[in-house]
Amino acid sequence: MNIIKNILVTDGNSRAALAVTRSLGSKGYKVFVADSAETSLASNSKYCSQSIVYPDPVNNFNEFCSSIKKIVNEFKIDLIIPVTDVCVFPISKLFKDNELNCITPIASDETVSLAANKSKLIKVAEELGVNVPNSQIIESKNDISIDYADITYPIVIKPSRSRVMIDGKWHFTSVTYAKTGEELSTILKNTHQEIYPIILQERVLGNGVGAFYCYKHGKCIAKFAHKRIREKPPSGGVSVLRESVEIDPLIDKHSQLLLSHLNWHGVAMVEYKNDENRGIPYFMEINGRFWGSLQLAIDAGVDFPDHLVSIAKNIEISNAQTYKVGIKTRWLWGDIDLMLMLLFKSGNQLNLPKDYGPKWKVIINILNPFGKNMFYEVLRLSDIKPWLFESKQWIKSLKK
Incomplete structure (x- = not known):
């Protein structure tokens, strides 16, 4: 069994990084949160042991890679969890070139690159008999x-x-x-x-559906699904309110066909659009990293960050494919952004689908702060500082 004590989580200003930090920090791991900014969403969590700054991976690719190597050595990192694509790609390349003396639970550099290329992936999906638009x-x-x-x-x-x-x-x-x-x-x-x-x-009209997986060298370890209730922008984008649901058998079949074909390792989100007129889920893309709504899966009982650590430790995982359905998580400030869009932009400007319904009904639902089995994604009274930080950032954005 591999011994893991110190964990580096990248992209500290993302909501997924906050979910990872809360999950692993609450289990006693020493979580180092890294980002290009000195202070980030996840670094404000009480579960963050130390905040680390690295060069912006968007504009300084080579400097970022050099910094990651130094961080691993200086802080004796046992495991790296890259959270967004801009960190997954360089870190997967560093591992390919054997330049990091630690573990990362992600797929090979070649597999990550293939999954990120939608045109190539469409061809793979069609060959496997997966429905695509x-x-x-x-x-x-x-x-x-x-x-x-x-x-x-x-x-x-x-x-x-x-x-x-x-x-x-x-x-x-x-x-x-x-x-x-x-x-x-x-x-x-x-x-x-x-x-x-x-x-x-x-264009496929219907709700976006995400199927989420954790794989160990081509074998499915854990899975989860949600449906998007509200998105920002409303024509299709980031989910701001979503609900855990049972995985559609066809979506599950097609997702596992794709991921097994890729010999996937680590976490992945497989996205679909559910065509309500035809009753067919259409494959959209694979995101080979954590997703923004990760906290929902954890709230429903599938702790993907902990599963990744178990895989890295070579610990057998059991009972990871069952979870509670009907659990909702809400990204509050994202929901408020959606409300402002609906208030100040026309349906044509927002590219609203014909079946979207009256805007005023959506606005009324946004204004209701309560709901059955609903959790707030960032806002947690037991760990309030990340939400206070996010609120300050949101208010600053209004002044720009």
Whole structure:
């Protein structure tokens, strides 16, 4: 059994890092929270033993890698848990090159890169018989004159990678929409060549569904599912209120087909859109890292951070695939952001789907602070400082 005492958690300003810190710190591990800022969301937790600053991984890739190596040696880190993609990618490369003297429970560098490439993953999914939306892949700007007639407008324009390295810096991409062929051509022509391939997809109307897994070298150890009740932005984005549900058997089957095919190791979120008209869940992407709503899984009884540590220790995990359904977690300030969007932007500006319903009903639900089996994600009276920190940051953002 591997002995693990000191754990490094990256991306301290993320809600997932806070959930990891609370989980592992409450179990007696010494958790070092690292971020590019001196003070972060997770470093304010009482479960953080020490806050560490590293160079911004978005703009300083090489400096970040050098800093991680120094941190591991200086603080005698036994286990690294990278939380976001911008840290998963360089840390997976460091392990590939045998430059870190510790453990990390993530998939190989090649597997991580494949999972992050949506255009390649779509092809894998189709070969495995997994349902994907009607899609076309535009490999480069030289291909933008092809005929898109077999995809119904509005068309979803989705870069293959959520983050792209250009001139040594990470550039974040986003999903956009085109309502006409002219609008589509304009968007494609104005997209940087390095961001290609671009995926064009039919828009699937329905709730986003996430299936969450922990794997040990291709074997499923734990699983979990939720449904998104409210998202920011409302056309599809980050969930601000979500509820634990039983995993749809077809989603579970397809997710495990994909992850087993990839010989996955560590945690992963497999995303789908549930087409309510056709009754079919369509595969969207795999995120090979912790997800923003991690706290919901922990609240429902699936402690993914603890499972990762057990895998790193080579400890057998049992009874990890059952959990409570009907548990909800709410990201309060994200929900308030959603309310402000609904108040001050039109349905067209927000790209609201036709089945979204009246905005005023959603606003009334947001204003209700209570709910059955509902937890607040950041706001915890037993560990209040992270929420106070987040509240100050949110108020500052309003003044900009």
